Amino acid sequence: MKIKIIILAFILLLPIIQTGCWDYEEYEDMAQVSAVGIDFDKKSGKATFTVQYIPTSKSEKGGTSGGPSKKMDITYAATANTLYEALGKIQQVTFKKLFYGYLKVIVIGEDAAKHNMLDLAELHDRTPAIRSTTYLAFTTGKAEDAVTTYDAAMEGSTSEEIHSLIKIANSGGVAYVVSIQDFIRMLAIPGIEATAPRVITVSNTPKPEAKGGTEGNIKFDEERSGDHRVGGMAAFKGDKLVGWLNEKEALGFGWITGKKLRSYKVSEKSGKAGSEDILFYRISKSQGKIKVKLDNDQPDFQVNVKVVADLRKYYGNKGPDFLNPEEVTLMENKLSESIRSDIEAALMKGQKKLKSDIFGFGFSLFRKDWKLWRTEYEKKWDEIFPEMPVTINVQAKIINTGTNNRRLYLK
Amino acid sequence: MQEHIKLTREQVIFLCFLGVIGNIVYIHTWIDDFTDRAAWVAAFSGVMLLIPLAIWIFYLGKFYPQGTIFDILESGLGKIASKTLRLVFILVNIAVAVAQLNMFTQMLNVFFLQYTPAWVIMLVLTMIGVLFANGGIQSFGRLAVILGVLGILNFFAAFIFAFPNFVHLEYIVPVFDTSLIGFIKGTVFVTGGTAECLLLLMIIVSYVPDPGKHYMWAVKGIALSAVVLSSAILIIIALMSPELAKRIAFGGVNAARLIQVGTFIQGLEIFILASYQFIAIGKITSTMYCSWISGTKIITGKKPFLQLVIIALIILIPSVWLTSYNKAYFLAVALGSYIILPFSLVILLLASISVVIINKRAGSAAK
Numbered sequence: 001m002k003i004k005i006i007i008l009a010f011i012l013l014l015p016i017i018q019t020g021c022w023d024y025e026e027y028e029d030m031a032q033v034s035a036v037g038i039d040f041d042k043k044s045g046k047a048t049f050t051v052q053y054i055p056t057s058k059s060e061k062g063g064t065s066g067g068p069s070k071k072m073d074i075t076y077a078a079t080a081n082t083l084y085e086a087l088g089k090i091q092q093v094t095f096k097k098l099f100y101g102y103l104k105v106i107v108i109g110e111d112a113a114k115h116n117m118l119d120l121a122e123l124h125d126r127t128p129a130i131r132s133t134t135y136l137a138f139t140t141g142k143a144e145d146a147v148t149t150y151d152a153a154m155e156g157s158t159s160e161e162i163h164s165l166i167k168i169a170n171s172g173g174v175a176y177v178v179s180i181q182d183f184i185r186m187l188a189i190p191g192i193e194a195t196a197p198r199v200i201t202v203s204n205t206p207k208p209e210a211k212g213g214t215e216g217n218i219k220f221d222e223e224r225s226g227d228h229r230v231g232g233m234a235a236f237k238g239d240k241l242v243g244w245l246n247e248k249e250a251l252g253f254g255w256i257t258g259k260k261l262r263s264y265k266v267s268e269k270s271g272k273a274g275s276e277d278i279l280f281y282r283i284s285k286s287q288g289k290i291k292v293k294l295d296n297d298q299p300d301f302q303v304n305v306k307v308v309a310d311l312r313k314y315y316g317n318k319g320p321d322f323l324n325p326e327e328v329t330l331m332e333n334k335l336s337e338s339i340r341s342d343i344e345a346a347l348m349k350g351q352k353k354l355k356s357d358i359f360g361f362g363f364s365l366f367r368k369d370w371k372l373w374r375t376e377y378e379k380k381w382d383e384i385f386p387e388m389p390v391t392i393n394v395q396a397k398i399i400n401t402g403t404n405n406r407r408l409y410l411k
Numbered sequence: 412m413q414e415h416i417k418l419t420r421e422q423v424i425f426l427c428f429l430g431v432i433g434n435i436v437y438i439h440t441w442i443d444d445f446t447d448r449a450a451w452v453a454a455f456s457g458v459m460l461l462i463p464l465a466i467w468i469f470y471l472g473k474f475y476p477q478g479t480i481f482d483i484l485e486s487g488l489g490k491i492a493s494k495t496l497r498l499v500f501i502l503v504n505i506a507v508a509v510a511q512l513n514m515f516t517q518m519l520n521v522f523f524l525q526y527t528p529a530w531v532i533m534l535v536l537t538m539i540g541v542l543f544a545n546g547g548i549q550s551f552g553r554l555a556v557i558l559g560v561l562g563i564l565n566f567f568a569a570f571i572f573a574f575p576n577f578v579h580l581e582y583i584v585p586v587f588d589t590s591l592i593g594f595i596k597g598t599v600f601v602t603g604g605t606a607e608c609l610l611l612l613m614i615i616v617s618y619v620p621d622p623g624k625h626y627m628w629a630v631k632g633i634a635l636s637a638v639v640l641s642s643a644i645l646i647i648i649a650l651m652s653p654e655l656a657k658r659i660a661f662g663g664v665n666a667a668r669l670i671q672v673g674t675f676i677q678g679l680e681i682f683i684l685a686s687y688q689f690i691a692i693g694k695i696t697s698t699m700y701c702s703w704i705s706g707t708k709i710i711t712g713k714k715p716f717l718q719l720v721i722i723a724l725i726i727l728i729p730s731v732w733l734t735s736y737n738k739a740y741f742l743a744v745a746l747g748s749y750i751i752l753p754f755s756l757v758i759l760l761l762a763s764i765s766v767v768i769i770n771k772r773a774g775s776a777a778k
Contacts, residue, residue: 133671363581
């Protein structure tokens with residue numbers, strides 16, 4: 001009986017020490033951080049941390065900004081010797097606890113990407129509050145400018161805009177989604193270098209205005225009207241940003257690495273012909289693979305790309321009456337040429353100019369023969385890679401010519 | 412505190428499962444350096460290597476029905492030797508419980524309850540362990556079945572969403588990218604780490620009806636654990652890459668955090684947390700139960716419930732004192748590398764010698 005009483009006492013004691021009490025937090029007491037910008041000044045060695053959060057109540061935003069702005073977020077920026085100090089400063093002026101669980105995007109400035117990337121990757125990967133699926137993006141200028149710029153014509157937050165732009169760019173092949181986890185993975189896996197999407201900010205106002213004022217190194221409610229464009233990729237070698245891929249190169253990168261593209265594509269302009277000579281296609285399926293053939297332990301890399309597309313625009317002024325099979329074959333060849341040109345551009349930039357294996361040729365070699373990779377190639381891959389021959393094979397298939405099977409006649 | 416109750420087949424299977432799977436939190440990060448992508452194969456092989464040892468225990472149980480392996484030692488080697496070995500057994504179990512309690516608590520602290528003091532979580536878990544252990548072997552057996560089934564269901568409920576988008580074949584193939592020595596090292600470590608199962612079997616063999624005949628129950632339990640442990644490691648590697656998998660502290664939770672289907676399906680780590688919770692409760696209860704049963708044989712007839720509470724306190728106090736994931740991790744690694752398997756082998760060898768001695772004595776008495 002005594003034992004039963006003791007057990008009952010234990011059970012009754014359990015609710016008293018319910019563990020949730022220590023971590024209890026009201027939703028309204030949290031500032032929901034949606035975007036973070038990170039900059040680094042090489043000269044001063046200082047870091048700038050820009051935090052954008054969405055107020056959890058209307059009055060909060062109304063009281064801060066006023067005016068007719070449709071902007072939904074509040075942005076603070078602070079500069080300090082380290083990121084954590086800067087973050088501490090922002091927390092000092094934010095009367096709610098910064099909560100990173102819904103963080104959508106982290107934008108990193110060019111200088112930080114060149115000088116501070118390993119620390120940043122380590123910080124974000126180790127912090128449990130930040131989800132590893134958060135998008136990562138790099139900007140050619142300062143991340144602070146990118147995060148504080150908002151589209152005045154649209155209701156919503158900057159973070160949402162950048163997040164959506166990256167997502168849309170992904171299928172179009174002008175930039176690809178990279179999460180924190182993806183980025184860390186590319187840093188860690190041998191034989192592949194990191195890439196991440198590029199965000200370009202445009203505005204008529206040269207600098208964002210701190211509407212709430214400035215105190216020391218803290219800027220309150222910083223914003224400016226403008227827009228963002230996501231296009232191209234940041235290319236790394238190790239943990240250092242070494243250059244940028246433009247849209248064409250990014251598309252080539254997508255073909256090589258087998259991204260699932262749903263983009264529009266045009267044929268190459270040939271010679272002196274006008275734009276009417278250019279064919280338009282809609283890519284419905286794409287498949288890319290790096291194949292490695294070994295000949296006496298010498299790798300021969302092949303980029304094999306298969307594409308399925310529909311025709312969207314034929315010549316306006318020439319060509320046969322019916323779009324017959326021969327004509328379709330010509331269209332396919334033109335599309336193949338165009339894709340090959342993207343791949344060549346990407347290889348030229350990544351392999352020859354930046355000398356960075358962003359495509360993962362080394363990783364493919366590892367998968368083909370891991371012993372050979374580890375004994376012969378891994379350590380000297382950086383030197384060998386730029387000279388490695390790559391063969392490009394593109395197979396394009398036009399499965400239909402849209403709603404018509406004859407060309408358009410002019411009366 | 413010996414009970415005259417018999418366990419069912421399912422209960423033995425899931426008790427074995429709990430014994431093996433408790434190490435899922437740390438085992439793969441340690442072996443990844445040796446085994447690379449073959450970590451999951453090494454895990455499977457390492458667990459399967461426990462089968463002969465489990466059969467050995469059941470075979471010994473045949474000679475001493477309703478007795479634990481330590482009862483055999485007592486009959487063969489005498490009280491002093493058996494009590495000394497029981498004491499070491501209790502210490503090993505307590506160390507296992509301390510490591511387990513700390514690793515699970517720190518997982519909660521990292522991902523879910525940042526501000527809750529570790530001692531509170533540990534106290535709650537220890538109290539739950541006391542409740543279940545006090546319920547006796549049959550209720551613990553039933554609990555093991557429930558926790559095991561729920562744990563497996565939760566685990567796969569989370570990872571089913573990883574297919575096909577988050578599973579990267581290129582991280583799995585080639586499967587063997589390691590040396591034979593590395594693979595053997597990893598396999599042996601897994602055997603050592605999962606040998607905690609043998610500690611439990613040494614006690615529960617006394618509740619298995621006709622253990623000499625029913626050794627397949629343990630074989631099935633261990634085989635099930637081998638499949639679950641290796642598939643868990645395989646999924647973690649496929650999701651994260653072996654390079655990242657080797658540096659993460661809480662594999663399942665970290666991997667589940669990566670799964671996101673659309674905007675709405677995310678946060679699946681809660682399922683994995685539940686699985687870990689079931690495993691932790693089962694594991695702490697089993698170590699507590701084993702220590703308690705052995706303790707009651709050292710100090711016979713002295714208020715068994717009080718002894719259970721004392722065992723619980725002996726687990727709780729060093730756990731609170733330790734309060735560190737990293738220290739607990741290295742404690743678990745040390746136990747898995749150097750202590751549990753050698754200790755189990757010594758006990759089994761001595762128990763075999765004891766059986767020979769007992770048989771000889773019986774033979775000479777008959778003459």
